[in-house]
Amino acid sequence: MSGSGAPIKIGVSSCLLGEKVRYDGGHKHDPYLTGVLGRFFGFVPVCPEVECGMTTPREAMRLEGDPAQPRLMTHRSRVDKTGQMLEFCRNKVEQLAHEDLCGFIFKKGSPSSGLFRVKVYREGLPPASGSGLFAAAVARRFPQLPMEEEGRLHDPVLRENFIERVFAFRRWKDFLAQGPDLGMLVQFHTRQKLLVMSHSTQLYRELGALVAGGKELPLAELLERYQELYMKALELHATVKKQTNVLMHIMGYFKKNLTPDEKQELLQLIEQYHDGLVPLVVPLTLLKHYVAKYRQEYLQQQVYLAPHPAELMLRNHV
Structure with missing residues (x-):
C-alpha cells in the first residue's frame, strides 16, 4: 500500500490480466499477478496494439531491421505499423506520467511490449535481440521505474528484486510528497542504510557522500540525484x-546483549543461510526478535527488516 493507504499502482500488459486482446483473440492470464500481487497492487492495464487502433483478432506482427530502431511489420501482408505504434507510444507515456506508477510488468516476447530479448529479424542474418516499441518508450520516459517481464517473475530472485524496487519507489514518492528538506533526506537515507547495503556498498557510500554534501546543491537537484542513485542501487541484485554481510552487521549490534549460546545459534543460522540450507527469512526472524526484545531503536527504523509485506513471502526461497 502507498502512504495514503491506496493500492500501489503498476502498469501491466492487459493480456496478463486475462483480457482477450492478443492477436489471436486470446489472453495470457497470469494467476500470480491477479491472485497474489493483486492484493497489494492496483493495475493499470495497457495493450498497445488494441489501444493504437488495431483489431482483435489481427495479423501477427514482428520487429524487423535495425535492433536500435526496428520496424513493426505484419507477418504475411507486410504492412508497416511502425508509425501508428510510435504515435500511440508518444501519447501513452505522457498519459502514464499522470498515473503515479511505481512499476510495470510487460508481456515477454511481444513486438510492442517485450522488454528483453525480443527477436528483431534481419534479412540474411540471424535474429538480433531488442525491445518492443512500447516497452522501449516506457523505459526511455521513466528511466528509474521498476520494470520486469511476467516470465522472469517466476525466478524468485528476480521476483524479489522487482517487487522490492516497487515498494522502494513508492516509499520515495511518498517521501517527496511531504515536501522534504535536507534534514528529512538525512532521516530517509538513514532508514534505507541496510537495504541499500544489501544491494551495493559502493552506491550506499555514494549516496552517503551525496547527502553529506547536500548543502552544496539546490534541493531539487539533490533529490533528483538521490532518486537516480537509490533506484540504481536497488536494481543490483542482493x-x-x-x-x-548485512546479517553479520546487524548481529554486531547485539554483542553486549546475547549469551554465548544465543550468539552461536544466530551465527549457525546465518551460516546455514550462506550455505543455501535455509532461506533468508530464518536468520532474519531471529534477528527481528532480538531487535524487539532489546528495543534496538536504530535497527527498528531500518526498512531492510520489512521492505515489503511478509505475505508475499519473497524472502522464503533458498
Missing part, C-alpha cells in the same frame, strides 16, 4: 554474500 546476493547471498551481500545479505550475509
Whole structure:
C-alpha cells in the first residue's frame, strides 16, 4: 500500500490480466499477478496494439531491421505499423506520467511490449535481440521505474528484486510528497542504510557522500540525484554474500546483549543461510526478535527488516 493507504499502482500488459486482446483473440492470464500481487497492487492495464487502433483478432506482427530502431511489420501482408505504434507510444507515456506508477510488468516476447530479448529479424542474418516499441518508450520516459517481464517473475530472485524496487519507489514518492528538506533526506537515507547495503556498498557510500554534501546543491537537484542513485542501487541484485554481510552487521549490534549460546545459534543460522540450507527469512526472524526484545531503536527504523509485506513471502526461497 502507498502512504495514503491506496493500492500501489503498476502498469501491466492487459493480456496478463486475462483480457482477450492478443492477436489471436486470446489472453495470457497470469494467476500470480491477479491472485497474489493483486492484493497489494492496483493495475493499470495497457495493450498497445488494441489501444493504437488495431483489431482483435489481427495479423501477427514482428520487429524487423535495425535492433536500435526496428520496424513493426505484419507477418504475411507486410504492412508497416511502425508509425501508428510510435504515435500511440508518444501519447501513452505522457498519459502514464499522470498515473503515479511505481512499476510495470510487460508481456515477454511481444513486438510492442517485450522488454528483453525480443527477436528483431534481419534479412540474411540471424535474429538480433531488442525491445518492443512500447516497452522501449516506457523505459526511455521513466528511466528509474521498476520494470520486469511476467516470465522472469517466476525466478524468485528476480521476483524479489522487482517487487522490492516497487515498494522502494513508492516509499520515495511518498517521501517527496511531504515536501522534504535536507534534514528529512538525512532521516530517509538513514532508514534505507541496510537495504541499500544489501544491494551495493559502493552506491550506499555514494549516496552517503551525496547527502553529506547536500548543502552544496539546490534541493531539487539533490533529490533528483538521490532518486537516480537509490533506484540504481536497488536494481543490483542482493546476493547471498551481500545479505550475509548485512546479517553479520546487524548481529554486531547485539554483542553486549546475547549469551554465548544465543550468539552461536544466530551465527549457525546465518551460516546455514550462506550455505543455501535455509532461506533468508530464518536468520532474519531471529534477528527481528532480538531487535524487539532489546528495543534496538536504530535497527527498528531500518526498512531492510520489512521492505515489503511478509505475505508475499519473497524472502522464503533458498
